[in-house]
Amino acid sequence: xxxxxxxxxxxxSTLRLPTAARTYATAASAGQIRSVIGAVVDVQFExxxxxxxxxxxxxxxxxxxxxxxxxxxxxxxNTVRTIAxxxxxxxxxxxxxxxxxxPITIPVGKEVLGRIINVIGEPIDxxxxxxxxxxxxxxxxxxxxxxxxPTPEILETDWSFRWCWCR
Numbered sequence: 001x002x003x004x005x006x007x008x009x010x011x012x013s014t015l016r017l018p019t020a021a022r023t024y025a026t027a028a029s030a031g032q033i034r035s036v037i038g039a040v041v042d043v044q045f046e047x048x049x050x051x052x053x054x055x056x057x058x059x060x061x062x063x064x065x066x067x068x069x070x071x072x073x074x075x076x077x078n079t080v081r082t083i084a085x086x087x088x089x090x091x092x093x094x095x096x097x098x099x100x101x102x103p104i105t106i107p108v109g110k111e112v113l114g115r116i117i118n119v120i121g122e123p124i125d126x127x128x129x130x131x132x133x134x135x136x137x138x139x140x141x142x143x144x145x146x147x148x149x150p151t152p153e154i155l156e157t158d159w160s161f162r163w164c165w166c167r
Contacts, residue, residue: 028098028099028100028101029045029046029049029051029098029099030045030049030096030097030098030099031043031044031045031046031049031057031080031096031097031098031099032044032093032094032095032096032097033059033091033092033093033094033095033097034079034093035093036088036091036093038088039083039084039088040081040082040083040084041069041081041082041083041084041088041091042075042079042080042081042082043057043069043079043080043082043097044077044078044079045078045079045080045099046078047078050074050078050080051071051080051099051101052071053071053072053073053074054070054071054103054104054137054139055070055071055099055100055101055102055103056068056069056070056100056102056103056104056120057069057070057071057082057097057098057099057100058097058098058100059091059095059096060095060096060097060098061095061096062090062091062095063090064086064087064089064090066120066122067084067085067086067088067091068084068085068086068104068120069082069083069084069085069097070082070083070085070103085104085118085119085120102137103137103138103139104119104120104121104137104138105121105135105136105137105138106119106120106121106136106138107121107130107132107134107135108132108134108135108136109132109133109134111130111131111132111133112130112132115130117130119138121135
């Protein structure tokens, strides 16, 4: 307790410089699948249109429906390594992939409470679409240490737990 108070005083007394906001590519470009190994998919683009790390890519004409890939690494030779957000069954070399120019986003707000969504923000609870007013990227900067609360508090979630005592 004493250490966190001391750190809070030291941190609040120091000059805090604004942090640069993360930027993402804005122009969509097309690439082709070069290899598929499990959930890891390598995609080749033209040199000037390489997508940024964490950008969402969408596979065109995927037999299993919408498939989103997230850029994890630049490999060189105009190739990016991506992680598939769903099954990769049916993907073939040469299949077209489109860079969305933005990260994967999910809906946020009161409209999401009580809903079940997957990692790409699609509802999977069979209650229809989510009409949220805003969306946020799935990756965000962690709050700074001084912005975190050192005191215990109740965090309201929408999870309910029911206990059943049976004899």
